Amino acid sequence: MNQFTGRIPPELGLLTNLSWLDLSANQLSGQIPVSRGSDPGLDKLVATKHL
Numbered sequence: 001m002n003q004f005t006g007r008i009p010p011e012l013g014l015l016t017n018l019s020w021l022d023l024s025a026n027q028l029s030g031q032i033p034v035s036r037g038s039d040p041g042l043d044k045l046v047a048t049k050h051l
Contacts, residue, residue: 017047019049
């Protein structure tokens with residue numbers, strides 16, 4: 001409930017030690033970012049226990 005709006009930033013994929021990411025109850029739009037080449041994406045969050 002942070003009132004985030006817009007797209008999910010792909011740079012969140014750079015937070016490799018992130019253990020919990022809860023984006024619910026916001027007004028986010030667009031696709032879930034997936035890494036491509038050297039561009040980050042949420043698929044890089046392999047240590048995340050809750051997404």
